[in-house]
Amino acid sequence: MAFFRRHVESAALPIGSIVAWAKSLTGAPSLQSNFAECNGQSLSDSGSVFDGVTLPSLNGNSETTKKFLRGSTASGSAGSNAQHLHAGMCSSTEGSADVNFDGSTGCFYCSSSCTANASHIPPYYEVVYIIRIK
Numbered sequence: 001m002a003f004f005r006r007h008v009e010s011a012a013l014p015i016g017s018i019v020a021w022a023k024s025l026t027g028a029p030s031l032q033s034n035f036a037e038c039n040g041q042s043l044s045d046s047g048s049v050f051d052g053v054t055l056p057s058l059n060g061n062s063e064t065t066k067k068f069l070r071g072s073t074a075s076g077s078a079g080s081n082a083q084h085l086h087a088g089m090c091s092s093t094e095g096s097a098d099v100n101f102d103g104s105t106g107c108f109y110c111s112s113s114c115t116a117n118a119s120h121i122p123p124y125y126e127v128v129y130i131i132r133i134k
Contacts, residue, residue, distance in 0.1 A: 013132055015049060018056070018069065020127035031130065038129040048133040058129040069129070 013019070018038060022028055036043060040057025043050045056076075060066035067078070 015132050015134060017132045018058070018129055019132075021130045023128040034132060034134045035130045036133050038131050043133060045133060050131075050133050055131060055133075056129075066126075 021031070021035075023031075031037070036045075036055060038056045038058040040055060042052065042054050045051050058067045058069070070079070
């Protein structure tokens with residue numbers, strides 16, 4: 001175990017990397033001092049380049065504050081939790097739903113004749129996001 005721990009500690013994980021951590025998994029060790037949870041707190045650690053910086057808030061405590069990570073060419077932007085539909089998810093009291101596509105958002109949506117208006121996410125496993133701070 002000591003070899004494994006040394007190997008992980010010296011791995012090339014750049015400062016600022018955000019990774020998933022199974023914090024509540026039985027046997028998971030405590031968070032090392034070179035990581036912090038991504039809870040939106042202002043970091044107070046003089047040994048870190050992020051001293052005084054507000055860390056990303058990724059570990060929400062409700063369905064409206066939890067976030068998925070999405071790749072991009074730059075980091076820091078966040079999207080809303082707006083509901084959207086994908087083709088085939090609409091139902092209508094008239095029998096066939098009028099599904100439209102919004103090219104600017106890449107979302108499908110129902111016309112006013114639809115009775116369904118909900119977003120669906122796949123099955124998931126919750127983790128705590130952490131960031132390497134030093």
